[in-house]
Amino acid sequence: MxxxxxxxxxxxxxxxxxxxxxxxxxxxxxxxxxxxxxxxGSLITQGDKVIGSEIIAQNFTKPEYFHPRPSVAGSGYDATASGGSNLGPTSAKLIRGTTKMDDKKNEVVDFDGISLRIVHYCVDNDVPYESSVPLDRFKTANGDLDDVKLIKAFNDEKAPLVFTPRAPIPADAVTASASGLDPHISPESAQLQSARVAKARGASLDQINRLVAQFTEPPELGILGEPRVNVLKLNLALDRELARR
Amino acid sequence: MTSVGILQIFIFLAIILACAKPLGGFMANVFNGERTFLHPLLRWLEVLTYKAIGVREDVEQRWTQYTAALLSFSVFGFLLTYAIQRLQGYLPFNPQGFGAAQVSPDLAFNTAASFVTNTNWQSYTGESTLSYFVQMSVLTVQNFASAAAGIAIAIALIRGFTRQEKRTVGNFWVDVTRATVYVLLPLAVIAALLYCSQGVIQNLKPYTTLTTVEGAKQVIAQGPVASQEAIKQLGTNGGGFFNANAAHPFENPTPLSNLLAMVLIFLIPGALTYTFGKMVGDTRQGWAIFAAFSAMFLIGVFVAYHYEQAGNPNLTGLGIQNQASAGQPGGNMEGKELRFGIANSALFATVTTDASCGAINSWHDSFTALGGLVPMFNMMTGEVIFGGVGAGLYGILLYCIIAVFIAGLMVGRTPEYLGKKIEQKEVKMAMLAIIATAFSILVFSAISMVADFHAKGYWNPPGAAAANINNSGPHGLSEILYAYVSATANNGSAFAGLNTNTPWYNLTLGLAMIIGRFLFLIPLLAAAGSLAAKKKIPVTAGTFPTHGPLFVGLLVGTVILVGALTFFPALSLGPIVEHFLMQSGKLFSMIPVTQLWS
Known part of the structure; x- marks a missing residue:
């Protein structure tokens, strides 16, 4: 043996x-x-400083930049904790979001949920919408939307808040990517964001749309994969070609 | 579904079909011990291996010795994998300073079982748990080793059919060495370079810390990924370097690298059908199996694609676009990457669960109910739709034995396959393999649904085993069921919301992997031994031809019926009922499960 x-x-x-x-x-x-x-790692440098990787998403929140897809990697765009929500199609958490109590016993957002993301997407990008309750009722003292109040309204069993965009929202814009580091958005989502970026930069919509078109990558070899826009590369081009206001 | 999406599916299958004959014929030559075009280049490495391990190339083994060799190979692989993980803090190539604190004993057991059985289930998060040394020296090695062992067993089983009145089935060490040296290593080197050209990283640097454009701090994980990614897909292993696996842009950056990944997964399983045909002296036998594989693959991929593109009605109601258009993919994009969209995510999910790969480029847990049923059902067949390298072929040969047995029962003749009488022993061994895996899946899932542990205790800190789920309602059952199906079928993909990094899940899932691997292939090796000892009987007018469409239909029917009848009750409580609830707009909130059981 x-x-x-x-x-x-x-x-x-x-x-x-x-x-x-x-x-x-x-x-x-x-x-x-x-x-x-x-x-x-396809790193991008500015001067002698590394500012990101071409193929790893980083967060953008300012109006003068295009925003990436939602991320649930770590606390968001954490490239040491890649991952998705793993929430299924019948998950109330996925669709309506959840809140929790933090250490100081304040109610905070636990998981934002797709409904809340749609509200922000519409408000940020001036997409017309209908709301069963005016959004003004969900504002904090300084005029921002109160996410906790909105999530609670979506979860209200008796009279839940119904919020309906008048234009269809691209699915990729409000769903979390698999890696949490998806560097791309769909061309349609980019076009919906163009007006906001143009306004914030005092540029014309044409200028922005031209850049979006320039940074739209077609499917590889004409058929493989989806057409897509690399958010970081597009934003860096914006900074290069148009002044921030 | 879009026409471009459908076209991509057929292009993929065409590539696999085109590679089957050249690679399959090459492998037949390699395992018959003939000279190939790679011998001038690599023969020295083969000879060196025999010298280093002290075996003779020309000595053959009986099935019992072959099995002992396989077990020894696996046990030492297991021990080494366990030890190196626990000792990673003392070993080199560890820029992040990971130690035993990241790898508990039960986690190390689970990972060792996982990488020895070609499952590559991951209870850990690669980028925050394992050093580069562990990833290279044990996980990459096990990726080669478990794949080579799978090929070896398939070859031994084929020899059972080709030999007459012989007591030996080949030499395990020789088969493993040849599979590694001539097949896996050369293909892995090419694939790693192709991957790197697409943007898959390959370095030994510490993680990159940087300041983003908006001024936030971001740390980007690094590592020797391309070399592992290549063999991970080629060997149908599937354990990702990173938690997000092949959805991570550093593992799978472009649609082209994604196509490469899927081709690598099906490449050897597809080609082995031709190897089989060539070795038994009738290539039609191999093409019949290829046809059965393709039929079952196409059914699965189109069901998954259809339901993922149709999307989640709960989201359509919110105003999200489900229809694909020129500027966006539509469909159920939760847990999917934009560059892959719906078509390539559904295709990848089908490919990875048809083969026992288990790499993912989208989270199956976030699939629609029936879209997620497809991967689960694929694994429930026992991974015999192309299947793992070697494992797919020996799995489908087991179903061939059952199929001719059923056909024999219907007409009242002793069944035969490839000129060998299929008698009591072979059928018993085939049934033992099927019952052992069904037992493991159903019994472990059932126990996990009801097992209660002390909250904050050792076995399962969240309390009841069912408290580890991430989704309530029928989807929660699907998560637990999927875990044990995946472990037993040696797949390794997951409905990853389930938290399995607790001693209860680590140990039972590890056990399920070992049952699924060894109680499946030891009976098969026994059948191979008994077949090799038999005489071939001549083909007569009464022989049931096993290369025509009738046999392909019978084979597909057997696979689906055995899968469906065994698991239909469990599936109807999970994904099927969830589908109807999803259609009616029902949503589930998480209820603390501990209250249900106490």
Whole structure:
């Protein structure tokens, strides 16, 4: 029997050296030689500072920038904790959101939910909508929307808040991506955001739309995958070509 | 569904079909010990391996010795994987300083079982748990090893059909070495370079800390990903370097890398059907199996694609666009990446669960009810739609035995397959394999639905095992069921909302993986041994041909019936009832489950 068993140990050690050390190290050397930029994460630098990776989403919240897809990686766009919501199609949490009590016993947003994302998307981008209760009732003292109040209104069993956009919202704009680091938005979502960006930058809608078109990547080889816009690259182009106001 | 989406599915299948003959014929030559075009380049490595491990190339093994060798290979793989994970703090290539604190004993057990059985289930989050050394020296190695073992067993089973009155089925060490040296390693090197050209990272640097355009701090995980990604898909392993697996832009940055990933997953399983045909001396036998694979694959992919594109009616009501248009993909985009859209996400989910890969490019947990049923059903068949490397072929040969047995019963003749009489022993062994896996799936799922533990205790800190779910209602049952199906079928994908990193789940899922692997393939090796010892009987007018459409239909029917009859009750309580509730707009909030059971 030892005849069959000892080779098991020996082959394991042999494989560890050949496949576990030599193979990955050789590939590391070869990739660095042939594809140095990709092997190191397609990093973008400004001066001598790294400001992001071309293929990893980073958050943008200011009106003068295009915004990426929602992310639930860590506390959002955390590139050390990639992941999605893993909420299913009948999850109330996914659709209406949830709140929780924080350490100081204040009610805060636990999970924003798709309904709330739609409200923000419509308000931010001037998409017309109908609301069963005027949104003014959900504002804080300084005039911002109160997310906690809105989530509670969506979850109200008796008379839930019904909020309906008048224009269809692209699905990718209000759903969390799988990695939480999706660097792209759909061309339609980009076009819906153009007016906001143009206004915030004092630029013409045409200028913005031209840039969006320029940064819209078609499906690869004409058929593979979806047409898409890389948010970081587009925003950097905006900063290069148009002044921030 | 869009025409471009449908076209992509057929292009993918055409590539697999085109590769089957060249690669399959090459593998037949390799395992028959013939010289190939790679021998001048790689023969030295094969010889060196035999020298290093002390085996002779020309000595064959009986099925019992072959099995002992396989078990020894797996046990040492298991021990090494466990030990290196626990000791990672003392080992090199660890820029983030991960130690034993990140890897508890039960987690290390689960991961070791997972990577030895070709499951590659992940209870851990790669980027915040494991050092580069662990990822390379144990996980990458196990990716090669478990895949090579799968191929070896399939080849041994084929030899059972081709040999007459022989007591041996080949030499495990030789088969594993040849599979690694001539098939897996060369393809992995090419695939890793292609991946890197698309943007998959390959470095040993510490994580990159940077300040974003809006001034926030972002830390980006790094690592030797391309070398692992290549063998992970090629060996139908599926364990991701990162938590988001092949949805992570660093593992799968472009639609082209996504196509490469899917092709790598089906490449060897598809080609092995041709290897089988060539080795048994009748390539039509191989093409019949390829046809059965393709039929079941196409049914699954179009069901999944249809329901994912139709989307979630609960979202349509909110004003979200479900129809695809030129500027956006529509459909159920929760948990999907934009560059893949609906078509490539549904296709990938089908491919990864047809084969026992388990890599994901979208979260199956967020699929619509019936879209998510497809991956689950694929795994419930026992991974015999292309299947894992080797595992798919030996799995479908098991179903062939059952199919000819059923056909034999209907006409009252002793069933035969490829000239071998299928008798009591072979049928018993085939049924043992099927019952063992069904038992593991259903019994573990049932126990996890009702098992109650002390909250904050050792076994399951959240309390009841059912409290670990992330979704309430029927979807919660689906999460638990999916976990044990995936573990037992050695797939490794998940309805990942379920928190499985507790001792209860780590241990039972690890056990399910071991049952699913070894109680499936040991009976098969026994059948191979008994088949090899038999005489071939000549083909007569009464022989049931096993290369025509009638047999393909019978085979597909057997796979679907055995899967459906065994698991239909569980599926109807999970995804099927969820589908109807979803259509009627019913939503579920999380109820603290502990209250239900106490």
């Amino acid at each position: 030892w005849q069959q068993i000892l080779p098991g140990l020996r082959i394991k050690l042999f494989m560890t050296v050949v496949l576990g050390i030599i193979y990955p190290l050789a590939m590391t050397g070869l990739c660095r030689l042939l594809f140095p930029r990709q092997a190191n």
